[in-house]
Amino acid sequence: MHLNWVLVASKMLNVVSKMLPRLPLLRDVACYVSTFWRFILLALLTLLLTLNPVPTFAQTSPTNRNDKAPVVLDGRVLLQVRSLNNNFTAENRVRQINEALAQAVQSPNPVRIEVNQEEGRTTILSQPGSRHLLTVTDGDLLPEFTAYRQARIWQDILERALVQAQFERSPVYVRQALGFVFGAILIAIAIHLALLFLGKWASHRLRVWLGQPTSSFHAWEDPAQFMVRLARLGLQGGLWLAIAYYVTDLFPASRIWRYELFDFIAKVFDILNAPVISLGTSKYSALELLLLLGLTIGLWFAVSSLTKLFKSYVLAHTGAEPRLQEVITILTQYILTFLGFIVLLQIWGLDVGSLTILASVLGVGIGFGVQNIANNFISGIIITFERPIQIGDFVKVGELLGTVERIGARSTEICTLDQVTIIVPNSRFLETEVINWSHGNPISRLRIPVGVAYGSDIDKVQSALLEAVKNHPEVLLQPPPQVWFQGFGESSLDFDLLVWTGEPKKQFKVKSDLNYRIEACMRHHRIEIPFPQRDLHLRSPQLEEIFNLLLYRDAPTPSPRSIEPTNGDQSNHTSISQPQDSLTVATEISGSLSKTITPAKTLTETELEALVAAMRGADGVEIKDRRDRGNLYPQCFIGAEAVEWLAQRIQGSRQEAISIGQMLIDSGIIHHVVDDYPFQDDYSFYRFYREL
Structure with missing residues (x-):
């Protein structure tokens, strides 16, 4: 029998070796490991494994764990015994029985019971040696069974x-089991490849x-492809789990590890299955709550998939607007x-009326959070x-400007002109001003x-601007x-x-195009677009004398002259006898002129x-709200x-x-309402910076 397995395995290995060069097996295996859906499948299988314990530890249920204990040999449950009394529990009996069986298996001679x-x-005794294994008690008996x-x-x-345990430790069985393992793996590889080909x-x-886009079932392509991949992954995962279970069942050591793993899972299952929450007359465990979640x-x-199908196959054929369909x-x-x-909740057995108290308690606690x-949401x-x-409106919310892509339960997605999607909380649309160019x-x-x-020429300006658009x-x-x-x-x-x-989202491009056209039309009609200009007017009775002095300084022949001071003092005057002194006199006169024009520099703080304070008082200047050009x-x-005041x-x-x-402007007391303009004697608006 062992030779037949080896021959079959060698033939299958030759077939697989011929197929491997034509198959991207390693790439498929890598994809199998890295694909996200593998993790989902593994999580589902783990959940099913937790909810449905395998028969090897199913006999150790939570209700019987303290009353019964299994006798296990090499990872196989043989029988169950009960406790003798409170001092000698079932676990104590099983511990002694398992130790005796483990020693009996190691014996080189056949063991009789x-x-x-x-x-x-x-x-019950084991021979040779008459080693005591266990005593049959009344609690161990099945109904209508005698102790014997x-x-x-x-x-x-x-x-x-x-x-069986002594045979599984023999060299003959080990070689035979290795042949089974090799053959099972080859068969699993062949089935795996077949499933891969079938899925493709x-x-x-x-x-x-x-x-085909013209097909009436074109929208079902992605869900159908997903179901095919999911079915293939499920079959492949189930195949390798079955192979792993079969291989671990062949050897005593691996079977013992598997039993310990399942026993640990059973203990975790008992902990999760213990009632932790009471709602009304019912108690629920953490595992039940996780399953409910x-x-x-x-x-x-x-429900999301069902509503999408409802939108695609029902609402889409009604001819309603996309916005109404979304609502x-x-x-x-x-x-x-x-x-x-x-x-x-009703199917789960939870009384909905009992949730009112829980909802009121939790509502107060988490309401603020x-x-x-x-x-x-509201x-x-x-x-x-x-x-x-x-959906589709072109809006402006604060500094955000874009098109509404989706309106969700908590937030709204806006795609800006830079093709950047921004998620905006729904409350901002009700608490702040929103500009909606598409509304109505x-x-x-x-x-x-x-x-x-x-x-x-303003008529030419009007014609040029209308020509630009x-x-x-x-x-x-229309409107023109x-x-x-x-x-x-x-x-x-x-x-x-x-x-x-009629296209609000194109307004910035339209403005840019019109500005290009306006500039070209203005240049064509030779209409000047000015830049800011300032005219400076100097008024002084001494300005002419300063100008004459500067001319006299540049004259080839100096001539003495006298300049009377600005304060009218006839006794104090300056005589100019040399050309180089004219600059000094001009400087002095300029200084006296500065003092005359700007006496504010002599004001103390x-x-x-x-x-x-007087300026802002009741008899000061008139301070009130003013309007200019709609502002x-x-x-x-x-x-x-x-200035007059x-x-x-x-x-x-x-x-x-x-x-x-x-x-006052230089001291930071007043300022121009629009920009950093100097103080002027005209119809300009000024405002105080601070309160005194």
């Missing part, structure tokens, strides 16, 4: 187990049948999940019913500001484009070009604070009014008042 009846006791009959049955079981063939046929997750995936799909999924969970999640329901935003009528108006130089594919003809003259700026005449577009500027004053306050000129206002 005898039944001895004396003094009303029935004992029970002992005779156990005698037969023990004798056959000892003979099935995948190819499914691709031929369902891969697994069934709930399975229910969620099942119906989400509501259907939520309702089916809730109903399925209630039914699952999940308030944001609950807020987003916001998602409100968005689903009110539909302020829908998607047609929106674009405003493009344009400034031209003073002196430009003419024939643009994204600009609507318009050019509005907004006002007179500091350096330009301000116009607004108003156009309408106390005087400046008093001036600011509101709160709590500001006008520069011209401040300062001039009256210091009893000086308006130029001196302007210098004081500039000093």
Whole structure:
């Protein structure tokens, strides 16, 4: 028999060796190990193994573990014995019996089992040596069995187990078992390859049948391919598990390890199966709760798949809008999940009414922790019913700008113009301002500001701007484009070009295209687009004298002259007799002029604070909210009014008042409401920085 196995194995090895060069076996094995679904299959098999213990340790159930104990030889359960009393438990009896059987197996001579009846006791002995194995008690008897009959049955079981154990340790059996192992592995490899070929063939046929986009069952291709792969992996995994069980069952040592492993799993199963939670009159173990959690997750995936099929094969043929289909799909999924969970609890034997107390206790504890999640979830329901935003809308939320891709229970996905998907909590759409260009009528108006130089022909400007938007594919003809003259700026005449577009998400590209066209049209019509300009006007009675002195310095022949001081003192004057002294005189006159124009530099800090306090007082400048070009500027004053008030306050000129206002800007007391502009005597708005 051993020779036949060797011949069969050698032939199969030759066949496999011829097939290996044409098969990417190593690649398939690597894929088998690395594929994610292998781990799922292993987890499912482990769960099934835990929930359904194998017969080798099934006899040690939780109810009988303390009352019964198995007699085991080489990993095989032979019989079970009960406790004699509280001092001598079943585990103690089994420990002695197993030790005696292990010593008997190691004997080189055949072992015989005898039944001895004396003094009303029935004992089982091993020969030679008459070693005591066990005493049959009333608790060990089966119904309607006598002690002697029970002992005779156990005698037969023990004798056959000892003979088998001694044979399995012989060299002949070891060689025969190795042949079985080799043959089983070769057969498993052949079946594995056959399943691999069968799975590829099935995948190819499914691709031929369902891969055509015109096929009515094209949407079933991916689920069908997944089921084929899952079935193939399940068969291959079950095959190797069966081979592993068969191989470990051939050798005593591996069988003992397997039994210890299963016994450990059984103990873990007992711990997990112990009741830990009481709901009403029922008690539930951790294992039952884990199984309930697994069934709930399975229910969620099942409902998701069912709703997708409902959307693809029912709603898609109704002709409804995609947004409405999405709303119906989400509501259907939520309702089916809730109903399925209630039914699952009822089938599980859990009284739903008993959950009210638990829900109230847990609700108070976790309410604060999940308030944001609950807020987003309720916001998602409100968005689903009110539909302020829908899938495909082009929206702006804060700084985020993009298209709504998906509206979920807790969050919404927005795809930006940079093709970046951003997940936004649903509560932001209800708590902040949201710009939805697609809501209602998607047609929106674009405003493009344009400034031209003073002196430009405004009719030509209007014609040039309308020419720029003419024939643009994204600009609507109705309503027609318009050019509005907004006002007179500091350096330009301000116009607004108003156009309408039906594609809100393309507004930035449209603005860019129109700016290119506007620049080309302005250059074609020679219309100047100005840059900011400032005109400086100097007014001083001594400016002419300074200019004459500078001219005199550059003259070839010096001539003496005198310059009277600015304060009117006729006795103090400076005579210029040499050309090199003219620069000194000009410098002195310039310095005196500076002191005359900017007397604010002579103000002390106390005087400046008093001036600011008076300026902000009841008799000071008028400070109120002001509006210009549609913009509101709160709590500001006008520069011209401040100059007039300062001039009256210091009893000086308006130029001196302007210098004081500039000093207030340089000191960080006031500022221009728009930008960092100097203090001016015009209709400009200024505001105080801080409270005094």
